[in-house]
Amino acid sequence: MGDSLASLETEVAPAGASRLKRWTPWLLGFAFVALGALCFEALKDMATELRYEAVVDAIHDTDSLRLVLAGLATALSYFLLTGYDYFALRYVGAVVPYRVAGQAAFIAYALSNSIGLGVLTGGAVRLRLYGAAGIEPERVGRAIAFNALCFGLGVGVVGALSLMWAADAVAPAIHVPAWLVRGVAAAFLVAIATLVWMCRNGGERRFLGRITIQAPALALTLPTLLISAFDIAASAMVLWVLLPEGSVDFAPFLAFYAVAVVLGILSHLPGGIGVFEAVMLLALGGDAPPEDLAGALVLYRVIYYVLPLMLALAWLVIHELRRARETAVVRAMVGLxxxxxxxxxxxxxxxxxxxxxxxxxxxxxxxxxxxxxxxxxxxxxxxxxxxxxxxxxxxxxxxxxxxxxxxxxxxxxxxxxxxxxxxxxxxxxxxxxxxxxxxxxxxxxxxxxxxxxxxxxxxxxxxxxxxxxxxxxxxxxxxxxxxxxxxxxxxxxxxxxxxxxxxxxxxxxxxxxxxxxxxxxxxxPASPTLQQVDRAALDRAALVVSAQDKADAGLALMGDKQLLFSESGKAFVMYGRRGRSWVGLFDPIGPENEVPELIWRFLEQAREAGGRASFYQVRPEYLPHYLDAGLRPLKLGEHASVDLPSFTLKGSRRANLRQGVSRGEREGLTFEVIPADDLRSVIAELRAVSDAWLREHRAAEKSFSLGAFAENYVLRQPVAITRHNGRLVAFATLMVTDRKIEASVDLMRHLPDAPKGTMDFLFVKVMLYFQTENFQRFGLGMAPLSGMVEHPLAPNWHRLGRLLFSHGEHFYNFQGLRAFKEKFDPQWQPRYLAAPGGVAPLLVLADTAALISGGLRSMVSRQETAKR
Structure with missing residues (x-):
């Protein structure tokens, strides 16, 4: 059965979301009270009739044939469940072998059906396994939404058809006339059929003037609806065959079962335990002896929930024992x-x-x-x-x-x-x-x-x-x-x-x-107060940074962030704190085998201090570690990097860059890279250029994910300078490591009266310099909110990101920054925020913006486009 209707609620959002949010706590409170009353009503009279010994005897007396039939129905149900993922992946355009989709779906459903705890969700399993298969998290999110939508429609259709078929049997149990039951079921079926027909071509559809639904196309919806219907019937068969023969016909039983499943999902309890049993006891209490019904429910839980979980675990252990490491998907499976x-x-x-x-x-x-x-x-x-x-x-x-x-x-x-x-x-x-x-x-x-x-x-x-x-x-x-x-x-x-x-x-x-x-x-005891990072810690971090292949790790040396080192001292997390937000910048820096431990330690330290932990600008390859820790990835934008061995100024596409360099040389511009050990001789000139640049732009120094002109920080790295007729007019601080894999620019500043095209000249010269030094790539930094998914089922976060990217130039030069970096034909890789669910990502982003800008007042000021 489906992971959760909660996914459907988050992906198919009404236009009047603000009003819904105001009423959500009251609606949830009423729902929980109603479910609690239902459980109490169902169990209070039944409890006086149930005898423990009779329930045990009913379980022991269940014949082997019924157990075998229940097992076969369970196998059929889980096989049908893999169809959800198969069609969902086709919908989002992901090409994945059925073997991979089937394994991922089985493990995800076995886990989410049985437990249902926040960190043990099928969504996290899919993000990990499909991510290992090369599918972007955004596509996986749309596939999960597709599953939830089709499951919701499918279980509704099955329930309505069952009510129409067995209205005469169901009506006495709910104390309403049979014609009313059929009428309500028919109206629901007509509404679903109308909805499906109106959305037959997919895309965005608006209903009642307010409700907006992002719908899949009919060609994929109908097969998935059929799968959902057969899945509900097969899972219902598991419990039905365990009941005493002839106690209730399958049609009315299927109607009650569908209602019990939906209420169990909406309760958000693990496996809907308690709520599902209460509905079935209330509905079938007069059709079967209480002890037989209770025994069947116990066996149903074991066969449909516990056994698939153990089979999924045994499957993974077999892979572990075989040391099957030939594919990333297998490694991801074993990691679960x-x-x-x-x-x-x-x-x-x-x-x-x-x-x-x-x-x-x-x-x-x-x-x-x-x-x-x-x-x-x-x-x-x-x-x-x-x-x-x-x-x-x-x-x-x-x-x-x-x-x-x-x-x-x-x-x-x-x-x-x-x-x-x-x-x-x-x-x-x-x-x-x-x-x-x-x-x-x-x-x-x-x-x-x-x-x-x-x-x-x-x-x-x-x-x-x-x-x-x-x-x-x-x-x-x-x-x-x-x-x-x-x-x-x-x-x-x-x-x-x-x-x-x-x-x-x-x-x-x-x-x-x-x-x-x-x-x-x-x-x-409360966690100890963290002290400001000192020079010894920075020197220790510098040794770690020098051994990395990621140049932006050098931002740890600015001294404005806290450092959490691993036990070996070979890795660290750099992070900032504002309010309750603990924001780790980038992924943990250090050997890959120490990354998971540092992520967990950071989360634990933040939780002990009452904070919310997150990681800002993390790479796709590390997403499984954050998923294991219960964090949710949200796309921030895309990072650009240039392949230096193939970089050239030749060709028509690079004509402007080539002409800019030639013009700068004719006008007397010169380029030089000064090692860190020799910077003190020009530090005064660098500061003068920096101060003039800040005055010209009426800007204050940034921090956290951006560099600032702090003397101790600048002196730790080489600097590229440009002189005009002997006068220093522009500079760029360079981030490099001893491995010579990646290089990047941090601060780029110039005098207001520098010749036109000075920064383009400096930038190109820097790239050519690193090319001659045999570096492999040059990092251009991130383009915020670029690369957001354009799709009818795209998450609301991506839709908001596209809106800001297209119309948010007043706050940030989103499109200009992307266009500047596109001139160098870079390779783009997504960057994510890994944060808790709910509203936490929004709070984290607000606190992160304040960390970067130095306060809330300057959060919305235009950022310097040449930095990152």
């Missing part, structure tokens, strides 16, 4: 192993907690009494529940690829495996734990971060998920033992058949330990 292992660890931990509050069978209790001492049974039950709680916290560390989390997971898995038999002859539990330990052992190479597991801060969402799991376990305990009268003596009763006291003690220990951990997180 920690995320899926975290999901599986969360499920196993929940299983252990539930096992701790449920009784062993009579047969198991009898065997234990004959062969195992009572203290061993008590200890196994007690420690097994604590191990389950520990796994919930360890799962967080696995997402962060911490090696200590891997060791803890293996140790907890082995301990729980040893305790499974004395706890209650839990054979099925032991099998699951065996598979868990085997999968975790095979994925050892993916957990490479050397960090403290206990020191990792927990996000609000992760804490809420743990609280929800513990609350569910507590409710399960009260349901299982509601017939046991509570007395104080229960706490001190130690007998082989004293299951309720044993579960109470285990749950109390779990609650106390969870409370202690929560208090530790709440009262953890």
């Amino acid at each position: 192993t920690p995320t899926l292992m975290a999901a599986l660890t969360l499920i196993v931990g929940t299983m252990l907690l539930m096992s701790g509050v449920t009784p062993a069978t009579v047969e198991a209790t009898t065997l234990l009494a004959l062969h195992v001492p009572l203290p061993v049974v008590e200890a196994a039950h007690f420690l097994g529940s604590i191990a389950g709680l520990a796994m919930l916290f360890v799962a967080r560390g696995m997402i962060q690829r911490i090696d200590a989390a891997w060791w803890a997971g293996v140790a907890l898995g082995l301990l729980s495996l040893v305790l499974a038999l004395p706890k209650g002859i839990a054979v099925n539990e032991a099998l699951v734990l065996t598979g868990f330990v085997a999968l975790l052992s095979a994925s050892r190479r993916q957990f490479t971060r050397h960090a403290s597991l206990l020191a990792q801060p927990f996000s609000t969402g992760w804490t809420a998920a743990i609280v929800a799991i513990l609350a569910t376990v507590t409710l399960l305990l009260f349901m299982v033992y509601r017939d046991v009268p509570y007395t104080q003596e229960l706490w001190w009763e130690f007998e082989f058949d004293a299951h309720a006291p044993r579960s109470l003690r285990a749950l109390l220990a779990v609650a106390l330990l969870a409370l202690a951990f929560g208090l530790r997180q709440l009262f953890r």
